[in-house]
Amino acid sequence: MIIASATPEILSVxxxxxxxxxxVVPRPNLERLMQGRGLYVSDMExxxxxxxxFLRSPHAxxxxxxxxxxxxxxLPGVIAIVTGKELAAVITPWVGVLSHLKGLKSAAxxxxxxxxxxxxxxxxxxxxxxxxxxxxxxxxxxxxxxxxLDPVTDMRTALDPETPVIHASLVDNLAFERxxxxxxxxxxxxxxxxxxxxxxVFGRHTGVTLEPRAVLADWNAxxxxxxxxxxxxxxxxxxxxxxxxxxxxxxxxxxxxxDVGGSFGIKVHIYADEMATYALSKLLRRPIKxxxxxxxxxxTDIHARDHRCKGRIGVMRDGRIMAFEIDDLxxxxxxxxxxRTSAIEANQVVNLVGGPYVTKNYRARTRVVFQNKNVTCQYxxxxxxxxxxxxxxxxxLAAARIEMDPVEIRRRNLIAxxxxxxxxxxxxxxxxxxxxxxxxxxxxMMDYESLRAEQAALRVKxxxxxxxxxxxxxxxxxxxxxxxxxxxxxxxxDGVAVRLDATGSVICQTSITEQGxxxxxxTAQIVGSVLGVSMERVRVILGDTDNTPYGGGTWASRGAGIxxxxxxxxxKILRKNILDVAAAILQSSPAELDIANNxxxxxxxxxxxxxxxxxxxxxxxxxxxxxxxxQPELMATRHFVPRQYPFAFTNGVxxxxxxxxTDTGFVKLLRHWVVEDCGTIINPQLVDEQIRGGVVQxxxxxxxxxxxxxxxxxxxxxxxxDYLVPMSGEMPDIDVxxxxxxxxxxxxxxxxxxxxxxxxxxxAVANAVNDALKPFGAVxxxxxxxxxxxxxxxxxx
Amino acid sequence: xxxxxxxxxxxxxxxVDAQVLPRLNLADFLREHLQLTGTHVGCxxxxxxxxxxxxxxxxxxxxxMLAVQTHGASVETIEGLSDSGEIADLQAAFRNxxxxxxxxxxxxxxxxxxxxxxxxxxxxxxxxxxxxxGNYCRCTGxxxxxxxxETAARARLGRRS
Numbered sequence: 001m002i003i004a005s006a007t008p009e010i011l012s013v014x015x016x017x018x019x020x021x022x023x024v025v026p027r028p029n030l031e032r033l034m035q036g037r038g039l040y041v042s043d044m045e046x047x048x049x050x051x052x053x054f055l056r057s058p059h060a061x062x063x064x065x066x067x068x069x070x071x072x073x074x075l076p077g078v079i080a081i082v083t084g085k086e087l088a089a090v091i092t093p094w095v096g097v098l099s100h101l102k103g104l105k106s107a108a109x110x111x112x113x114x115x116x117x118x119x120x121x122x123x124x125x126x127x128x129x130x131x132x133x134x135x136x137x138x139x140x141x142x143x144x145x146x147x148x149l150d151p152v153t154d155m156r157t158a159l160d161p162e163t164p165v166i167h168a169s170l171v172d173n174l175a176f177e178r179x180x181x182x183x184x185x186x187x188x189x190x191x192x193x194x195x196x197x198x199x200x201v202f203g204r205h206t207g208v209t210l211e212p213r214a215v216l217a218d219w220n221a222x223x224x225x226x227x228x229x230x231x232x233x234x235x236x237x238x239x240x241x242x243x244x245x246x247x248x249x250x251x252x253x254x255x256x257x258x259d260v261g262g263s264f265g266i267k268v269h270i271y272a273d274e275m276a277t278y279a280l281s282k283l284l285r286r287p288i289k290x291x292x293x294x295x296x297x298x299x300t301d302i303h304a305r306d307h308r309c310k311g312r313i314g315v316m317r318d319g320r321i322m323a324f325e326i327d328d329l330x331x332x333x334x335x336x337x338x339x340r341t342s343a344i345e346a347n348q349v350v351n352l353v354g355g356p357y358v359t360k361n362y363r364a365r366t367r368v369v370f371q372n373k374n375v376t377c378q379y380x381x382x383x384x385x386x387x388x389x390x391x392x393x394x395x396x397l398a399a400a401r402i403e404m405d406p407v408e409i410r411r412r413n414l415i416a417x418x419x420x421x422x423x424x425x426x427x428x429x430x431x432x433x434x435x436x437x438x439x440x441x442x443x444x445m446m447d448y449e450s451l452r453a454e455q456a457a458l459r460v461k462x463x464x465x466x467x468x469x470x471x472x473x474x475x476x477x478x479x480x481x482x483x484x485x486x487x488x489x490x491x492x493x494d495g496v497a498v499r500l501d502a503t504g505s506v507i508c509q510t511s512i513t514e515q516g517x518x519x520x521x522x523t524a525q526i527v528g529s530v531l532g533v534s535m536e537r538v539r540v541i542l543g544d545t546d547n548t549p550y551g552g553g554t555w556a557s558r559g560a561g562i563x564x565x566x567x568x569x570x571x572k573i574l575r576k577n578i579l580d581v582a583a584a585i586l587q588s589s590p591a592e593l594d595i596a597n598n599x600x601x602x603x604x605x606x607x608x609x610x611x612x613x614x615x616x617x618x619x620x621x622x623x624x625x626x627x628x629x630x631q632p633e634l635m636a637t638r639h640f641v642p643r644q645y646p647f648a649f650t651n652g653v654x655x656x657x658x659x660x661x662t663d664t665g666f667v668k669l670l671r672h673w674v675v676e677d678c679g680t681i682i683n684p685q686l687v688d689e690q691i692r693g694g695v696v697q698x699x700x701x702x703x704x705x706x707x708x709x710x711x712x713x714x715x716x717x718x719x720x721x722d723y724l725v726p727m728s729g730e731m732p733d734i735d736v737x738x739x740x741x742x743x744x745x746x747x748x749x750x751x752x753x754x755x756x757x758x759x760x761x762x763x764a765v766a767n768a769v770n771d772a773l774k775p776f777g778a779v780x781x782x783x784x785x786x787x788x789x790x791x792x793x794x795x796x797x
Numbered sequence: 798x799x800x801x802x803x804x805x806x807x808x809x810x811x812x813v814d815a816q817v818l819p820r821l822n823l824a825d826f827l828r829e830h831l832q833l834t835g836t837h838v839g840c841x842x843x844x845x846x847x848x849x850x851x852x853x854x855x856x857x858x859x860x861x862m863l864a865v866q867t868h869g870a871s872v873e874t875i876e877g878l879s880d881s882g883e884i885a886d887l888q889a890a891f892r893n894x895x896x897x898x899x900x901x902x903x904x905x906x907x908x909x910x911x912x913x914x915x916x917x918x919x920x921x922x923x924x925x926x927x928x929x930x931g932n933y934c935r936c937t938g939x940x941x942x943x944x945x946x947e948t949a950a951r952a953r954l955g956r957r958s
Contacts (some may be wrong), residue, residue, distance in 0.1 A: 033900025036835015239902035261901030516898030696938030720844035
């Protein structure tokens with residue numbers, strides 16, 4: 001789509017000759033990671049560094065009666081053993097609420113529990129030693145006396161009067177409730193030819209970043225400065241929170257983020273053990289390192305989903321959807337997570353259900369309850385997989401009831417591609433979506449009719465294959481509407497500084513962060529394209545609060561759309577500044593000049609006039625030779641935040657083709673297709689790989705991943721052998737196609753693509769399983785779709 | 798606590814003599830004693846494959862092997878395979894196909910992929926998927942990795958013929 005034209009004067013900044021936009025170029029710095037020369041926090045060591053191991057509660061709910069660490073303190077190598085009460089002297093507690101989520105409440109949470117533990121895995125003491133192994137030895141002989149309390153584990157009874165209240169100060173276990181009633185729902189159901197209901201159940205799962213969470217905090221008392229090395233998605237947020245709770249100025253805290261071994265939303269929060277590590281460094285006046293082990297990761301990394309959602313759809317025999325209604329319930333653990341809160345996922349479910357469709361009749365309720373399990377919070381595609389599975393599950397059930405093809409019912413109800421801008425019943429504003437174009441493209445890619453014929457042919461051989469379709473919308477490029485309006489100091493704007501150095505290379509500092517998505521690459525591609533500088537001469541610096549502009553970071557699919565636009569605008573200013581200097585040097589005018597291939601060229605014929613490195617040499621070392629009054633500015637900074645739309649919604653559709661073994665209950669994934677529309681595509685390969693990675697995380701949720709708690713609140717599969725994640729052998733090849741509807745809010749036109757895969761994968765698989773099981777009359781509305789769930793639905797066990 | 802033991806081994810072609818506690822695993826020995834931090838620790842119970850290294854030519858999970866068991870052995874890590882150029886083509890295929898995102902699984906994944914290509918010069922996609930099944934990747938969804946290994950295998954075959 002970006003092709004150089006013979007008439008350069010009409011080209012946009014991104015359509016320039018030799019543009020990298022829309023091209024596959026390898027990411028910078030992959031070599032470092034492939035040769036084992038990356039620098040993850042878990043690799044780092046500092047002089048006098050202590051290692052902290054947290055002693056964690058084995059009980060889901062208990063009072064701490066006493067802690068005896070006297071024997072442990074005598075072990076060789078032990079530096080300190082610190083309880084919650086002792087640590088509270090240097091760090092204040094927090095409450096995870098946001099003011100725009102009206103009524104959301106939570107209790108004060110401490111870095112280390114003081115007298116009340118609320119989930120299995122909550123830290124009760126910190127053991128600091130000269131090595132992790134010695135700290136673990138010491139932790140083994142710290143004795144803690146508990147008085148067990150009744151745990152609240154089942155979300156369905158959390159609000160019953162006879163259920164204990166976890167935090168007495170909150171009066172009950174209800175964290176948040178939201179109700180929405182749009183259109184004329186009762187009348188629409190009354191008018192419907194058919195009304196179909198189902199109970200959808202979503203397992204609790206977690207991100208399983210391959211590198212566990214890791215922090216190295218270095219309080220230098222002599223400088224009165226704390227440096228935090230952390231694999232975080234949001235360095236400035238960490239800076240703000242650490243300073244706030246340690247009683248420091250933000251200028252006293254620097255957050256440095258090197259390589260990060262997976263994030264997916266897991267590393268965008270502030271965890272109690274990370275806060276404790278910052279505080280321990282301050283208390284002990286030395287660097288302290290915390291690296292979670294895998295069992296700790298399962299017990300303390302945020303979990304997600306864990307919803308039970310009743311859904312209802314009204315439909316006419318001609319396929320018109322009349323109304324949607326949901327009643328959603330979720331258990332979030334004992335605290336609302338800090339600072340983004342644990343009500344966002346439920347809020348998103350209410351926002352997103354029915355989103356692709358025209359009906360204006362929609363009623364929703366969600367309730368968010370406390371329980372004595374690990375906390376849940378925002379993980380990749382927050383709320384989307386739930387909303388999509390409920391919506392698309394209901395649409396398929398309605399189609400089956402009226403005996404209409406699943407694709408046909410969608411075509412009759414998806415918002416028309418020429419109906420934008422418009423808004424959803426929940427108030428989401430859509431600038432430009434492309435549901436029908438996406439569906440048409442999907443049908444071609446998967447050859448839908450042939451697959452249906454193949455499915456029918458195999459049925460008679462007792463082979464049961466299914467096709468599942470799921471249309472979806474995806475929230476990207478969030479403005480201040482997400483967190484800022486609720487009082488959180490989480491920036492929704494990002495900044496980029498670009499400068500031409502003394503050899504004509506470019507250094508670019510950006511506030512977005514890199515966890516493998518390609519933030520460095522997209523920044524270098526944009527800056528190189530706008531400036532006319534080759535990509536290998538653009539170096540991108542990110543992940544350091546001392547050395548980048550202030551900004552939000554990389555989460556909620558915002559890096560390309562927001563950080564990319566800031567990069568584009570900064571590069572445009574630098575380009576103008578360079579051309580001004582070049583015109584002075586060459587006794588020409590800026591309009592007569594251009595930059596291409598690292599040189600100033602004549603705009604009319606492209607002939608080279610002066611290399612950028614020569615221009616830079618003159619500016620930096622022989623400014624005396626410039627005409628009087630010329631002060632070159634070879635550094636430019638620009639910031640960007642979306643203002644017209646609170647979120648840049650994208651859309652897409654996924655399809656799954658799979659086979660169910662009705663004897664064993666196993667599902668074999670055969671193919672998977674995705675068509676999505678993220679606007680301008682900066683690097684097609686990176687976008688496709690975001691989609692594929694996202695799909696596979698969604699497939700994990702669909703088939704395997706579940707944190708299994710028993711009735712005492714014990715997590716029974718907190719290890720990688722028992723908690724199943726997708727492996728290469730069982731994953732299908734995934735075909736990805738695109739429709740391109742750039743957002744007009746930015747010159748770049750890019751929307752996000754990080755959540756699309758995860759948003760719809762589980763819905764497509766669940767619909768395909770139900771399609772495969774149609775002859776058996778079985779309908780399953782629960783994930784993960786384990787063999788046990790499938791065989792139970794088939795009545796085989 | 799049991800006393801430290803002396804071990805001598807060859808690591809990436811260099812002789813290493815060390816005093817190690819019997820409980821020290823090979824992954825921690827490589828990372829903490831030799832600063833070979835390219836060997837990553839993802840689960841510490843032998844499932845994720847991030848710590849895969851080669852011992853006497855066979856790939857092993859270095860989190861499941863004790864350092865003392867490598868006395869007299871030859872150990873090769875991602876740093877060694879990179880510096881020798883043994884897997885330069887495989888790394889190039891990974892780069893061109895964007896077969897890594899966060900890169901944390903990549904050293905182990907490259908170790909396992911090279912192990913396959915040494916056993917089977919022409920593996921099909923199913924065989925590649927099976928051989929890499931013990932190496933978890935949470936970022937890519939695997940397809941790009943399978944593509945890259947397939948591409949590298951074909952290129953090696955082409956060079957031989």
